[in-house]
Amino acid sequence: MAVRDITLGQYYPGESCIHRLDPRVKIICTLIYLISLFVVQSFTVFGLCIVMLAIVIILSRIPFRFISKGLKPIMLLIVFTMIINLLFTTTGDILAQLGPVKITRDGIYRACFMGLRLVLLIFGSSLLTLTTKPIELTDGLEKLLAPLAKIGLPAHELAMMMTIALRFIPTLLDETDKIMKAQTARGADFENGSIKEKAKALVPLLVPLFVSAFRIAGDLAMAMEARCYHGGAGRTRMHQMKMAKGDAIAFAVIIVYFALVILSRNLSLLIDPQAARAFLLSL
């Protein structure tokens, strides 16, 4: 069933050095990587991003096939973005023209550029969830957000909500799968028919799913209360997060990488005095 093929946000069990990194470091490094993708302005520098990503993928020992499966659900979005960029870029040499629609050299360049950027964005962010257990991820997030609790941000509650949401994704997927099968056995058809028929066919799936979700939520709330859960204040952890040497190295690598990306953006400024002067004047 299609619901089982979703890899976005899924954890891939492993023991690699990437898996063992402190979740806080992984979150920050991923953020920096994602920001760097928006700083990049040329294909040459994307080469650097790809190399960086490739190194992490190899170190994490996750089969490439598994990571690329995460692209499938977003493929439509990527293709759509590329087409929009292709058709609505009007600058540059015109390569083909049909009525008001022009395909320009710039358009092709931008379409490829955006497409690559999206693919790298998805790879980068799925690597974080693939190598970090959901619990570690939310713990890390809670720790990172903790300073903001002073200005009233409910860091613990946010993290707990995320933990619960992540924890129940597979449960609800299983539940969906089960109800789907049960209704299919009663002759329901989820795949064929017009959009209206398909939407109507979802009722026998959604009603039981909602009933289940509320039941599960109620049970969980009861179980948490029975174990005296009363929010984040004064809670201690079984696994304390500790930074290790590997974390320092990872941090150093990502900083150097980011510096390189920023520098490369302004590379022309460094080697071409005239461009540098123009840049300074433009400020």
Added chain:
Amino acid sequence: MQIKVENLTKVFNPGLPYETKAVDKVTFTVESGEFLAIIGHTGSGKTTLVQHIAGLLEPSEGRIVSVADDGTETVISQKGKESTLVRRKVGIVFQYPEYQLFEETVIKDVCFGPKNQGLSEEEQIERAKEALKLVNIDPDVKGEVSPFELSGGQKRRVAIAGVLAMRPEILILDEPTAGLDPKGHDDILEMIRRIRREVNMTIILVSHNMDDVAEYADRVLVMNRGALMFLGTPKEVYCEHETELREIGLDIPSCPSFLWMLKERGLNVDDNKLHFEETAQEIIRALKER
């Protein structure tokens, strides 16, 4: 209608670290009109096996064929092919079937299956009423009630009626008594026995309650780690393979188990008895002899 399971293998998540072989080269035949019980531990592949028979999963290898009474064969499922035809002939009641209820009224929910079969409205209602009567729910009293207002046991019976209303030739029940109290448990099993007698259906019951299986089933199929371990009458399976069953952590039904303990303490009884009545007779006989 006969069902032939031929060399059935199912692998989940092939090529991933959590690849699991749920069913491993299973071959057997379900005879027309029989009561077959499938037993085994949690995770032994029982549910996966019956979902294949219902045509809901695609096998990784092997195939399942239904043989009509006149000998014509139809493929239920094999690799790369899923059949919807068979779903009408094989009804499956899932674990906790009450979680599939969704309609506003009991009658409407039971009509869902017949409606998908393309029957006329009168026929749907007629089928639904008939099915509700089979599960001991009065359609005139409970028909217009919301299924969510019923008790747990009633909900389950309505859900079973939802499958019966499609008039399947084979009825698969996946742990139909899970989570019920002893009375609800007995009610459901008695109901299954009655349905079988009245409508002459083939029944496949997935269970891990050994006493139920000994009491009701014509044949027992024991699954262990995805493989078929034993298949035979309850007597054959329980009496000849007692030690193996204990080794894989399955219980022996209480009757032979009790007789066996008596035998160990020196009472000369035959421990090949499965039903309570014959067990009592056997103990009386042995005591008189002494």
